[in-house]
Every structure is written in structure tokens, then in C-alpha cells.
Amino acid sequence: MVYIAGEEMSRYTMELIMKKWVEPSIDTSKWEFYDLSCKARDETNDQVLKDAVAAGARIGSIFKEPTITPTKEQMAEMGLSKALGSPNGAMRRGWNGITISRDTIHIPGIELGFKRPVLFERHAVGGEYGAGWKKVSKGRLLTTFFPENMDEGKPIIVDGRELKDDRSVCVVYDNPLDNVEDLAHIFFQRCLEANVVPYVVTKKTVFKWQEGFWQIMRDVFNAEYKAGATPRLEVEKTGGELQHLISDAATMQIIRWTDGGFGMACHNYDGDMLTDEVAQVHRSPGFITSNLIGKREDGALIKEFEASHGTVADLWHAHLRGEETSMNPLGMVVALFGAMDHAAALANDPKILEQTSKFTGCARAAVYAAFRDGRGTRDMVGPKGLTTEKFVDSAGRTAAG
Numbered sequence: 001m002v003y004i005a006g007e008e009m010s011r012y013t014m015e016l017i018m019k020k021w022v023e024p025s026i027d028t029s030k031w032e033f034y035d036l037s038c039k040a041r042d043e044t045n046d047q048v049l050k051d052a053v054a055a056g057a058r059i060g061s062i063f064k065e066p067t068i069t070p071t072k073e074q075m076a077e078m079g080l081s082k083a084l085g086s087p088n089g090a091m092r093r094g095w096n097g098i099t100i101s102r103d104t105i106h107i108p109g110i111e112l113g114f115k116r117p118v119l120f121e122r123h124a125v126g127g128e129y130g131a132g133w134k135k136v137s138k139g140r141l142l143t144t145f146f147p148e149n150m151d152e153g154k155p156i157i158v159d160g161r162e163l164k165d166d167r168s169v170c171v172v173y174d175n176p177l178d179n180v181e182d183l184a185h186i187f188f189q190r191c192l193e194a195n196v197v198p199y200v201v202t203k204k205t206v207f208k209w210q211e212g213f214w215q216i217m218r219d220v221f222n223a224e225y226k227a228g229a230t231p232r233l234e235v236e237k238t239g240g241e242l243q244h245l246i247s248d249a250a251t252m253q254i255i256r257w258t259d260g261g262f263g264m265a266c267h268n269y270d271g272d273m274l275t276d277e278v279a280q281v282h283r284s285p286g287f288i289t290s291n292l293i294g295k296r297e298d299g300a301l302i303k304e305f306e307a308s309h310g311t312v313a314d315l316w317h318a319h320l321r322g323e324e325t326s327m328n329p330l331g332m333v334v335a336l337f338g339a340m341d342h343a344a345a346l347a348n349d350p351k352i353l354e355q356t357s358k359f360t361g362c363a364r365a366a367v368y369a370a371f372r373d374g375r376g377t378r379d380m381v382g383p384k385g386l387t388t389e390k391f392v393d394s395a396g397r398t399a400a401g
């Protein structure tokens with residue numbers, strides 16, 4: 001598998017986990033390691049990012065620690081020679097990202113926010129993230145589309161408008177739709193496996209251009225997942241039809257539907273916002289997974305596993321000041337074990353699969369047991385919680401036992 005190292009507290013914690021949990025039991029000599037710290041990216045003129053993306057496409061199973069896309073201030077602080085783009089964006093593009101799947105993590109015996117799983121499918125491409133924009137003044141704005149093959153089609157005026165304010169910002173973006181069928185299959189299959197009710201979330205009532213996303217999702221559902229063929233898909237509750245939910249209604253339901261047991265598929269930006277809300281209802285971003293699914297040119301899926309939180313800079317600064325910290329590693333270890341299990345499945349060797357699942361199963365159970373027995377981190381159990389280092393040692397001892 002590919003292991004991508006990042007920065008700050010999340011990197012430090014994963015170094016402890018690799019040293020104390022993984023390396024004593026697992027032969028990592030065939031893993032490919034890439035260092036995506038800003039320093040390493042700067043020193044290699046970002047070749048390391050290109051190599052990591054190529055390795056991910058080749059191998060198909062990736063674990064990634066959180067990374068930093070440096071601000072101007074961070075560039076100066078770290079002495080970087082030039083601006084560095086988002087590694088996450090490069091991966092979504094490089095691996096033909098279809099969806100970012102974000103799910104609640106459930107610790108048996110503990111109730112966090114949602115009782116049953118909540119699954120999210122966030123379209124990994126398009127929307128505001130890739131927008132082109134300019135600050136403009138009074139005038140006229142014309143947006144024109146030129147077909148790739150001008151012999152077959154004529155230019156189309158997408159929009160023409162008059163800008164009346166002295167200060168305006170104009171923005172152009174697109175929502176690619178070619179991979180929405182793939183997203184739909186991933187989503188419905190995951191809903192089937194987890195036995196949860198699927199919803200498609202858009203603001204298509206007002207944002208008319210979002211109709212296409214909903215239609216593709218509904219067509220795939222009607223053709224392949226509707227009642228009969230998939231008796232377990234929990235659509236009976238919703239009259240057997242795929243339900244659409246307006247995004248503002250979804251923000252309210254996420255707070256009300258604390259029984260869980262639902263899945264939502266949505267556009268890129270809505271997914272960004274709504275999954276943060278799910279993280280809050282479910283206690284912490286530490287209890288949410290974040291997996292990018294992409295597609296190689298030969299059709300094989302690429303799966304990248306990460307936690308949904310960032311580098312946890314505040315705890316890192318506390319650690320550097322010599323203070324105690326209590327970093328919750330659950331999101332990252334669930335991701336690491338997910339990547340290990342997936343890599344083992346790709347290896348097509350029953351012995352590797354069996355031994356890897358034995359390790360990841362034990363280690364996962366040990367982390368859950370630590371939280372259940374009150375040996376959790378402070379975000380979970382309050383001031384009595386263990387420090388970052390003690391948590392790693394304590395759960396490690398349980399797993400070894």
C-alpha cells in the first residue's frame with residue numbers, strides 16, 4: 001500500500017502508532033512511503049506529490065495523514081521557496097476522484113451522536129472549488145461555451161448579464177457529470193451493505209443546474225436498485241422511491257435524525273458543509289471517516305483512506321511548548337486499517353488477507369475497548385482522559401494482550 005505522511009500533531013501521533021502498534025507485527029517493507037510535508041514538497045520541487053499520486057494510481061490502496069496547504073504566512077514561517085497547491089486537490093484530479101465517502105464511526109457499547117451509521121457521498125469534483133473568478137466593476141458579462149469540435153457544434157452563450165454595482169465578483173464553475181453513475185453505484189451499494197435509507201441532497205429547486213445530478217442518481221436507482229432486486233435497501237420507509245432532499249432541509253434533518261440509519265449523496269460543496277455538521281452531531285471529527293474513491297484508466301477503483309480532521313495544529317504547538325496533549329487517533333487508525341485491509345484484498349492472497357484482518361481486527365477492538373473502559377482521549381472522556389502517548393501505549397498493550 002501507499003503511506004502518505006503529512007504534518008504536525010497528526011504526523012507525530014501516527015509515528016507513535018506505526019512504531020508501537022504496526023511495525024512490531026506487520027512487515028511494512030513493501031509499503032511505499034511518501035512525505036508530503038511542505039518542506040519535502042518544497043525541496044523536491046513537488047516531485048514527491050507527483051510520485052505519490054502515480055504510486056496511488058498504480059497500487060490502488062492509500063493511507064494519507066492530514067497535510068497543510070501553506071498560507072502566505074506559513075510559506076514565510078517554513079521558509080518555502082514558492083506557493084504549494086492543495087495535495088488533496090491534486091489527488092482528486094490525479095485519481096479521477098468520484099466521491100469522498102464520509103461515514104460515522106461507531107464504538108460498540110458507546111453512544112456518540114448517531115445511534116446507527118450515517119453515510120455520506122460527496123461528489124469529489126466540480127463546483128466552487130475549481131471556480132474561475134475576477135473582481136469587476138460596472139459593465140457587461142458574457143459567458144460563452146466553445147465545443148471541443150467546432151465542426152459539430154456552434155458556440156453557445158451560457159449567460160449574459162449586466163453588472164450594475166461598482167464592485168462585483170463574477171464566478172464561473174462547472175459540475176462534471178460523467179462520473180455520477182459511478183458515484184451512484186458506490187452510494188447505493190454502500191447503503192445496501194449498511195442497511196440505511198438513501199437520500200440525494202441538492203438545492204435543485206433554485207439551483208436549476210443541479211437537476212442533472214439528481215436525475216442520474218434517480219435513473220441508476222430506478223434501473224438497478226429499486227424494490228425487488230434489492231429487498232434490503234431501506235426504501236420501504238420512503239414509499240419505495242428514491243427520495244430527494246433540499247439541502248437546507250438536510251441541514252435540519254441531520255440534527256433531528258439522531259437515530260442515524262441514513263445516507264446522503266450530494267455535490268462537492270454541500271458535502272463539505274453537511275459532513276462537518278454530521279461530525280459535530282457525532283461528537284467530533286475524530287469519529288468520521290473520509291475516503292476518496294477514484295478510478296484508474298483501466299476501470300479499477302483507487303481507494304484513499306484518511307481521517308476527516310486536519311493536522312491538529314493547536315495541539316502540536318502545545319506539544320512543542322512541552323505541554324501535555326490528548327490527540328484522538330481513532331479517525332486516522334480506522335483509515336490506516338481500512339487501507340491495510342483494502343491492500344490485503346487487492347493482494348489476492350488469502351494468507352495475507354487473513355493475517356492482515358487479524359491484526360486490524362485486534363487493533364481496532366483494542367482502540368474501542370480503551371474508549372469504552374474510560375481510557376479514551378480528552379475530547380471523549382474529559383480532563384481525566386489519557387495523553388496522546390499514554391493512549392497509544394495503553395491501547396497497544398490491550399491489542400498485544
Ligand code: NAD
Pocket residue numbers: 065066067068069088285286306308309310311312313314315326327328329330331379
Ligand atoms: P483540525 O481538524 O486540525 O482541528 C480543529 C480543532 O479540532 C482543533 O481545536 C483540534 O485540536 C481539534 N481536533 C481535531 N481533530 C482532533 C483529534 N483527532 N483529537 C483531538 N482534537 C482534535 O483543523 P484546523 O485547525 O482548522 O486545521 C489545521 C491544519 O490542517 C490546517 O493547515 C488545515 O489546512 C489542515 N487540514 C488538512 C486536512 C487534510 O489534509 N485532509 C483537512 C483539514 C484541515
